Amino acid sequence: MVERRSGAPIGRDDELHLARRLLEDGARLITVVGAPGVGKTRVLRHVARDLADEGADVCVVALRDLAASGVLGGVLRALGGAARVSSRASAIARAAERMERRGTVLVLDEAEHVRDEVAELVTAWLDGMTRVRVLASSRERLDVVFEHVVRLEPLAPAFAAALLRDALGRAAARWKVSDDDARRLVSRVDGLPLGVELLASRVAALGPHSVLASRALPRLRAFPRASRSVRRRDRLRPARAGLGGGGRRPPRRCVGGVVRVLRAKAARRPRRRRAGRAEGARVRP
Numbered sequence: 001m002v003e004r005r006s007g008a009p010i011g012r013d014d015e016l017h018l019a020r021r022l023l024e025d026g027a028r029l030i031t032v033v034g035a036p037g038v039g040k041t042r043v044l045r046h047v048a049r050d051l052a053d054e055g056a057d058v059c060v061v062a063l064r065d066l067a068a069s070g071v072l073g074g075v076l077r078a079l080g081g082a083a084r085v086s087s088r089a090s091a092i093a094r095a096a097e098r099m100e101r102r103g104t105v106l107v108l109d110e111a112e113h114v115r116d117e118v119a120e121l122v123t124a125w126l127d128g129m130t131r132v133r134v135l136a137s138s139r140e141r142l143d144v145v146f147e148h149v150v151r152l153e154p155l156a157p158a159f160a161a162a163l164l165r166d167a168l169g170r171a172a173a174r175w176k177v178s179d180d181d182a183r184r185l186v187s188r189v190d191g192l193p194l195g196v197e198l199l200a201s202r203v204a205a206l207g208p209h210s211v212l213a214s215r216a217l218p219r220l221r222a223f224p225r226a227s228r229s230v231r232r233r234d235r236l237r238p239a240r241a242g243l244g245g246g247g248r249r250p251p252r253r254c255v256g257g258v259v260r261v262l263r264a265k266a267a268r269r270p271r272r273r274r275a276g277r278a279e280g281a282r283v284r285p
């Protein structure tokens with residue numbers, strides 16, 4: 001039986017403790033790193049929420065839909081300021097001044113496609129200031145001088161099984177899943193939380209035995225390090241014969257038996273997009 005605090009991510013106590021300890025030791029930039037769907041956002045926002053509960057000024061900026069050119073404006077907007085300023089340098093300085101005054105914890109979620117820009121901005125902010133802290137998530141580390149990395153691996157089987165049960169509970173599934181079946185099921189997605197959630201919806205619909213009997217189940221489609229213009233559901237789309245995703249095209253790459261996570265470094269850079277609005281908020285993470 002796996003116990004956890006209400007709302008806490010399953011099976012991430014070690015990583016949460018590490019993040020906590022780093023913060024207590026004065027870390028000013030922590031990047032949660034790991035494969036797509038491994039739970040970076042979940043962990044990042046949990047840490048941020050804890051800090052907000054303790055009274056910190058937490059400012060969350062979801063970078064997913066922003067191009068590099070939109071990051072600075074997104075941060076300014078999230079901080080409650082005008083996104084337009086006379087120059088980049090003054091925009092950086094204005095953001096720094098606001099964050100320093102408030103002792104802000106800036107949360108930059110999903111930075112992988114704008115790493116260079118984020119690295120530059122964060123370096124500027126941390127270099128000149130003393131009270132600003134940054135929490136980021138990215139598939140790869142930012143590689144800047146202040147950085148501490150909290151790396152997430154797929155969940156261990158007991159925790160992945162607990163997540164499966166949790167997701168089934170949320171779906172009000174009527175099936176009972178034995179411990180043994182739960183472990184067999186989650187082994188098919190290598191304990192990757194996003195895969196477990198997809199699996200749970202399948203199990204909720206068909207029951208564990210049908211799913212276990214289905215040879216097609218493990219054929220989850222995985223892209224090598226997806227472009228950020230590809231949305232999550234496309235990045236880890238169930239193969240046609242797999243989790244019932246009914247993809248438009250045959251899977252580009254199906255890895256028999258397991259979800260292979262998208263680590264390939266030979267990733268294409270995402271196409272440039274217009275800077276969109278940041279989903280930023282100075283409220284709850």
Ligand SMILES: Nc1ncnc2c1ncn2[C@@H]1O[C@H](COP(=O)(O)OP(=O)(O)OP(=O)(O)O)[C@@H](O)[C@H]1O
Pocket residue numbers: 008009010011012034035036037038039040041042043110137139163193194197232
């Ligand atoms: N430890 C966990 N406990 C419970 N649910 C989890 C856990 N980890 C991830 N999840 C759930 O799995 C799904 C994928 O997690 P999340 O979005 O955090 O992954 P990610 O690593 O941020 O993905 P991406 O690379 O696409 O940004 C979410 O629905 C999330 O709530």
Ligand SMILES: [Mg+2]
Pocket residue numbers: 040041042110137
């Ligand atoms: Mg994420």
